[in-house]
Amino acid sequence: MAREVAESCIDSINLELVHTYATRLHPTKPELAARRIEAIGFQVGLQLAERYTKERPRFGDHLEAIKFICKDFWAEVFKKQIDNLKTNHRGVFVLQDNRFRWLTRFSLDAPTSGNGTSSSEANQANSARASQAAGQYLYFPCGLIRGALTNFGVPCAVSAEVSALPACSFIVRIKG
Amino acid sequence: MPPNSRPGDAVFASVDRVNAELFTLTYGAIVRQLLTDFEEVDEVNKQLDTMGYNIGIRLIDDFLAKANITRCSDFRETAETIVKVGFKMFLGVTGTVANWNTDNTECSLILDDNPLVDFVELPETCQGLYYCNILCGVIRGALEMVSMRTEVKFVKDVLRGDDVFEIRLKLLEQVPEEYPYKDDE
Amino acid sequence: MIVCVAVVGQQNNPLYIQSFTNGDDTLKFHYIVHCSLDVIDEKVSNPKKLGVSLNETFLGLLYPTEDYKVFGYLSNTKIKFILVTTDQDLRDADVRNIFRRFHAAYVDAASNPFHVPGKRITSPAFAERVSSIVKSFGAAPVP
Numbered sequence: 001m002a003r004e005v006a007e008s009c010i011d012s013i014n015l016e017l018v019h020t021y022a023t024r025l026h027p028t029k030p031e032l033a034a035r036r037i038e039a040i041g042f043q044v045g046l047q048l049a050e051r052y053t054k055e056r057p058r059f060g061d062h063l064e065a066i067k068f069i070c071k072d073f074w075a076e077v078f079k080k081q082i083d084n085l086k087t088n089h090r091g092v093f094v095l096q097d098n099r100f101r102w103l104t105r106f107s108l109d110a111p112t113s114g115n116g117t118s119s120s121e122a123n124q125a126n127s128a129r130a131s132q133a134a135g136q137y138l139y140f141p142c143g144l145i146r147g148a149l150t151n152f153g154v155p156c157a158v159s160a161e162v163s164a165l166p167a168c169s170f171i172v173r174i175k176g
Numbered sequence: 177m178p179p180n181s182r183p184g185d186a187v188f189a190s191v192d193r194v195n196a197e198l199f200t201l202t203y204g205a206i207v208r209q210l211l212t213d214f215e216e217v218d219e220v221n222k223q224l225d226t227m228g229y230n231i232g233i234r235l236i237d238d239f240l241a242k243a244n245i246t247r248c249s250d251f252r253e254t255a256e257t258i259v260k261v262g263f264k265m266f267l268g269v270t271g272t273v274a275n276w277n278t279d280n281t282e283c284s285l286i287l288d289d290n291p292l293v294d295f296v297e298l299p300e301t302c303q304g305l306y307y308c309n310i311l312c313g314v315i316r317g318a319l320e321m322v323s324m325r326t327e328v329k330f331v332k333d334v335l336r337g338d339d340v341f342e343i344r345l346k347l348l349e350q351v352p353e354e355y356p357y358k359d360d361e
Numbered sequence: 362m363i364v365c366v367a368v369v370g371q372q373n374n375p376l377y378i379q380s381f382t383n384g385d386d387t388l389k390f391h392y393i394v395h396c397s398l399d400v401i402d403e404k405v406s407n408p409k410k411l412g413v414s415l416n417e418t419f420l421g422l423l424y425p426t427e428d429y430k431v432f433g434y435l436s437n438t439k440i441k442f443i444l445v446t447t448d449q450d451l452r453d454a455d456v457r458n459i460f461r462r463f464h465a466a467y468v469d470a471a472s473n474p475f476h477v478p479g480k481r482i483t484s485p486a487f488a489e490r491v492s493s494i495v496k497s498f499g500a501a502p503v504p
Contacts, residue, residue: 005199005291006266007192008238012231013202020227025213036209043205044198046478050468051197053437055461058416077198140202151438153371197472204474295472297484302475 014102018136034136038143045147052076053152062174065152066093069145077144078102091174095145096167102141103134103166131162138168145170182244184264191242191265196291203292207307217304224306228313229320236318239265251347252276254324255283258315258345267291284331285315287341298335306330312343323351363459363495364429365390365445368467370479371438373398377467377482381495390445397423397431397443405435418464419457434460440467459498466490 017037026033052073059065070082074097084096138160146158155175162168206227210220239245243261248254252273259271267290275284292308306312312328319326325348332342364386368377380390400423420433423443430451434442442463444456470476470487 003196003291003294004193004268005196006188006268007194008235009199009266010194010202012235013199013206015234016227016231017202017206019230020223024226036213040202040205040209043208043474044201047201047472048198050436050438050471054464054468056418056437058418058435058437060416076195079194153439201472201474204472208474295469295474297473297475297486299475 011102014137014140017140022136034139037136037139038146041140041143042147042150043143044140045144045149046151047147048073048077048144049148049151059152062154065149065154066095066172068152069148070095073148093172093174095170095172097169098167100141100166100168102137103162103168127165130165134162134165134168135160138162138170142170145172182261184243184261184270187243187261187265188268193268196268196294200291200294203310204296207305211302211305217302221304221306221309224309225313225316228310228315229317230313231310232314232317232319233321234317235266235314236321239318240322248322250280251324251350252280252283254319254322255285255345259285259287262315262318263287263290281347283345285343285345287343289334290341293335296335303336306333307335308333308341315343315345325349325351362447363444363498364447365394365443366463366491366495367394367441367443368482369394369398369441369443371440372479373441374479375481376440376479377487377491379488379491381492393426393429393431393445394443397433398441400424400431401433401435401441404433419460421453432456432460434464436464436467442467455498459494462494463491466494 017040021033021036022030026036053068059068066085070085074080074082078097078101080097080099080101082095083098084094086094086096142158142160146156149156149158149172157173157175159171159173160168161171207220207224210223211217214220214223239262243257243265245257245261248257255273259273264270269287269290271285271287273283274286276282290308290311292311296307298305298307306329309330312330316326316328327344327346327348329344330342331344332338332340334341362381364382365378365380367375367379367390370376375394378391378394380386401420404420404423418434418436420435423431423433425431429445429447430449432444432446436442442460444459444463466487467482469490470482470484471478473484476482476484
């Protein structure tokens with residue numbers, strides 16, 4: 001039987017990974033922190049690609065590999081599938097997750113308008129801040145996707161966008 | 177078994193659990209990145225300890241609540257709770273407590289195995305590395321939040337060829353707890 | 362009897378090669394493994410012509426030599442696994458099973474955080490696991 005750990009171990013290590021690189025080690029160099037965190041995700045993505053496809057036939061093309069990321073890979077890592085996959089048919093794929101598991105805790109920090117005095121402007125500023133903070137937690141999953149696809153022979157660049165928490169999109173641009 | 181808590185098995189069964197692979201691989205990738213960034217293994221040991229400390233101070237409330245722990249009567253009970261409930265609740269493994277000193281301020285936490293080291297083989301170049309050093313930080317951070325200042329360090333490591341993982345836990349100071357409310361008489 | 366196993370990376374770079382004979386056959390096996398890479402490339406690019414079902418990891422018999430049979434397996438991550446055997450009558454299912462275990466051993470070795478992708482596998486645990494797989498195969502009665 002596969003070994004299990006508490007899910008809070010994953011939460012803790014992810015929070016602390018971002019804290020270590022973005023706040024403690026490189027507070028004035030956000031791009032460098034992002035690169036380091038992405039590199040860590042990349043290594044894990046390479047390894048998971050290997051593990052998750054142990055018993056399955058090879059992918060016929062890039063689209064099959066991307067669909068695998070959206071379904072099986074996402075389900076293994078985040079306990080749900082990607083909600084929507086879009087493509088421009090020229091090598092760009094958008095993977096949308098309406099409720100990204102690692103961001104679900106951020107929705108708690110979203111502005112509450114309970115006292116009735118908060119203006120929509122303040123709300124917007126708050127949610128912009130929350131989105132920015134949330135963005136730091138997406139470097140790792142971007143690396144995961146890039147690592148897995150690279151190992152499937154799909155060289156690509158991956159970025160992320162936070163829309164309304166906890167929804168987000170991952171944009172995969174295939175190279176070459 | 178620590179008397180003032182739910183048994184570790186029951187707590188582990190009640191929390192959200194995931195396949196350990198992702199956790200194991202993520203931790204491994206972090207250790208490797210830190211080794212690339214810092215080069216010195218001593219500095220990496222320190223970084224892992226700091227990361228653990230930050231995790232420990234956040235994790236303790238969750239732990240006390242889920243394990244339904246009111247308080248530990250003494251340091252011996254605290255140590256038992258860490259290995260029987262704490263390790264079990266988070267990592268799914270239990271350990272044992274051994275090698276107490278005479279005044280009960282110092283002991284060893286022994287683990288045969290833990291999910292951080294699945295698949296790991298240390299290269300020759302990492303001889304001074306305590307790969308699981310994050311665990312020391314977690315324990316130190318968590319205990320500090322319940323008013324115990326401790327020193328925590330690895331003395332045995334399976335990855336270095338020892339038969340078990342042994343963490344030496346030393347109580348430096350116990351700040352008397354001030355409860356915001358009195359226990360019922 | 363399995364006399365040689367090899368793992369070859371995405372750029373046809375050798376990741377692991379080990380022979381299990383008493384003689385000094387290393388060069389000969391290197392040559393056999395090298396030749397089998399071309400056969401794999403051909404099988405993968407012309408699956409229908411060569412009778413391999415599309416995208417299956419197990420590639421079957423790559424080619425027989427006078428003394429050996431060479432089998433291949435290609436993972437989703439384009440890692441090639443090669444077995445050289447002396448047996449003449451092997452059951453397909455047995456060979457598939459060996460490859461599956463061989464692949465699983467590789468996946469665990471690649472999960473070591475200190476393994477560098479594309480570099481040779483130096484793990485003693487991997488070598489031990491492969492050699493026990495090879496031995497278990499030799500011990501099994503061939504029908």
